[in-house]
Amino acid sequence: MKDLTRRKWLQNSLLASSAFLISGSQTLLADTKLKSDSTNNGLIRLNWNENPYGPSPRAIQAVNDVIVNSNRYPDALIAELKELLASDHGLQKINFLITAGSTEVLSLLGQHVGLMNGEILTPYPSFPTMLRFGETCGASIRKVDLTVDHKIDLKAVLDAISEKTELIFICNPNNPTSTEVDHEELVSFCKSVPSEVLICVDEAYIEYSKNGLKGSMAPYVDEMSNLVICRTFSKAYGMAGLRIGYAISHSDNIVAMAIRHPGWELSTGVAPVAAALASYNDVGFLNKCISKNEEGRQIVYDAMDRWGIGYSPSSTNFIYVESSRFQKDVVSKLRKENVLITKWPDMKDHIRISIGKPDEMRIFVNRIEQYVIG
Ligand SMILES: Cc1ncc(COP(=O)(O)O)c(C=O)c1O
Structure with missing residues (x-):
């Protein structure tokens, strides 16, 4: 991520929070x-x-068991969750950022583009959280129509990339249309995007999709350093009220997001992390x-x-x-x-x-x- 001046960051953070309140x-x-x-x-x-x-009975048990340790920060549990996710994905712990819901990842990326006055390119309609955060921080949003059958038109998105494009948002499967793009086509799309343009693939619903996690872009994060994947425990894991999600990306992007993370990576708590650990393999x-x-x-x-x-x-x-x-x-x-x-x-x-x-x-x-x- 490119660097920001402190003043601009403050100005834009205030703008972002007041717009959210409204x-x-x-x-x-x-x-x-x-x-x-x-x-x-x-x-x-x-x-x-x-x-x-949800949540799974194992998650409920884990919350009950761990609540007594709520006097402690969740750092050790977060490290354990990163370890579990890293070994399951064949990646390193440094490829993961644990957040209070994937909304935090989307907001960090939206703010990042906004603070650079860059452009977010997005198929539309799609999930608006990042666009809203981006816009309130100064990003411009460029929307690309879906196909007639409400799928993301990857070719049209590729054609719409301009000098101003800092980030492309791909929600797959897409909210609100519920459609998914073909995995091979998405891989080749991501490879065609210039490497200086970030690509955020929001996989909030991937567990429900045709190929499940086999259709994830996670295996490509080392090869494609501009790729950021968002995942959540809010949907198929049934833990929306516990607030836990994560980003998977090249270590450089994880470090850049962690530096700006408002909770210093401690915005989630011992209960959600313990629940995530218990239910991930259920x-x-x-x-x-x-x-x-x-x-x-x-x-x-x-x-x-x-x-x-x-x-x-x-x-x-x-x-x-x-x-x-x-x-x-x-x-x-x-x-x-x-x-x-x-x-x-x-x-x-x-x-x-x-x-x-x-x-x-x-x-x-x-x-x-x-x-x-x-
Ligand atoms: C596509 C998509 N991404 C992200 C989120 C945010 O989920 P959470 O912050 O609960 O992880 C949602 C919530 O509905 C969503 O639909």
């Missing part, structure tokens, strides 16, 4: 006020792509979550097929559904009935439905049916 936290508070649980009180949360089955639990997700997804597919409503085949725990055959205010109407789904302003013709438990998906289908038109 936009991000109000949304958080609005939802929290409703009710906090997906099943209690009848609230069905299909809006934030949470895993309704393959049985992970596979159960993935297959239950497929069951829930099928319930939505069947309903949409029955009503003749289009959707993108999903590689994730959410579905991108065409909205033209639903009443315009379907999102707010469902909200009044304690069912939360998502429509970002930029998702003009679609709604996004997270996959809950099969019973929740049946209730969802039942409630949304009254708003189907035509």
Whole structure:
């Protein structure tokens, strides 16, 4: 990463935090006020792509066991987690940065580009967190349309690289469209990007995708020093409320991010790290979550097929559904009935439905049916 002046850093950090207070936290508070649980009180949360089955029993046990050690900083546990991740990926500990959710990695990268007044190139629609952080810090955002079937158009992204491009954001599988790009095509795309342009591949949903972790770009981080991978325990591992994620990258990038990390690599806590250590290799639990997700997804597919409503085949725990055959205010109407789904302003013709438990998906289908038109 290029260097920054201290004054500019301060100016931009203040801007970034006030913008977040205005936009991000109000949304958080609005939802929290409703009710906090997906099943209690009848609230069905299909809006934030949470895993309704997690955390794994092993993670819960680990949290219970470790909580007594919360008087200590999590440095030793973080080192242990890096060791585990490094040996699983055939990499070194220095290739990993452990964060309080992958949001921290996205924000660090967004701020980095912003502080250089550079450009973030992104297929769109896609996950906006990095773009927002980048923009509030001075980055310009260049959006590239998806293909007609809502996939990332790698060729168009490559063609859009300019002198100003500092970073390319590739969310694979993509949120909100739930589609994934072919692994070989992504590898060859990354190899074609000039080495001075950073590429962030956000793999938040990779465990749910067709090839699972085999489709990850992680094996290429030593070969491609401009590659930063984001991963999270919030989705397939069911630990969104514990706040833990990580970056995988060339050691130079990890060091550069660690220097700017607001928590000096200690923003996460002993409980999330212990839970991550305990659940990382709980393959049985992970596979159960993935297959239950497929069951829930099928319930939505069947309903949409029955009503003749289009959707993108999903590689994730959410579905991108065409909205033209639903009443315009379907999102707010469902909200009044304690069912939360998502429509970002930029998702003009679609709604996004997270996959809950099969019973929740049946209730969802039942409630949304009254708003189907035509
Ligand atoms: C694509 C993507 N990346 C990153 C995140 C952030 O997740 P977390 O900060 O919980 O790791 C999300 C959350 O929904 C996401 O959809």
